[in-house]
Amino acid sequence: MEMPVFRLDDRLVFPPVHLAEDGLLAVGGDLRPERLMLAYSKGIFPWYGENLPILWHSPDPRMIMTTPDLVVQRSLRKAIRRRPYELRVDTAFSQVLDGCAAAPRPGQNGTWLIPEMKVAYEKLFELGFAHSFEAWREGELVGGCYGVSLGAAFFGESMFARASDASKIAYTACVNQLHQWGIGLVDCQVHTEHLERFGAYEVPRLGYMELLAVALDQPTRRGRWQLELDVDDFAARGGALGSAPEEAP
Secondary structure, eight states: OOOOOEEEOSSSOOOOGGGOBTTEEEEEOOOOHHHHHHHHHTTOEEOOOTTSOOEEEOOSSEEEEEGGGOOBOHHHHHHHHTOOSEEEESSOHHHHHHHHHHSOOTTOOSOSOOHHHHHHHHHHHHTTOEEEEEEEETTEEEEEEEEEEETTEEEEEEEEESSTTHHHHHHHHHHHHHHHTTOOEEEEESOOHHHHTTTOEEEOHHHHHHHHHHHHTSOOOOSOOOOOSOHHHHHHTTTOOTTSOBOOO
């Protein structure tokens, strides 16, 4: 039996996520901040390309990671200990978006981070809900990642690198910082081998919704973030958390 795909209008509502067909739940609507925040709170996110209507997704299974389970592979631990980059948070959000939009994606032509999507996430940044973690070298942004924060959940969106391991180090710093702040759930949306190597794994959509409900019961760390990691300690640990599994020698 085929499931329906819903068409949204101006009302701030979404259909229940269990009605998503192959992950696609609805089309249309808009990208105003109120709708985006409602979508994330209900386990839904926008993902589409140029010359398409807005497409809203809630995949099953869902790729997630919990910050205590971060895996930092041996080669990356070595790179982090060398401290090749300066780490910053929320100092170049628009530039991180530009880097993610320009990054080539295997099997994809063009980018889903089209101009109207960039404008939408820049608005969320201005409202204190979207954040970027950045790797800098000699005053140049060389890698980073960004996402949206609600309660004790961080909805990871994209990352890019223009230098070796730059996005990986930025992402590792991101997970370390989230863990320090008690933000334990990272939504990775769909499976990638890249994120699986960091310890991300798939759960049924229902399980994800239960984890999300618990996370959203916590207060949101809203506003411009500042890096509070002890960078010396972060480098000494090679980015690994105390309880996290590490790659075997």
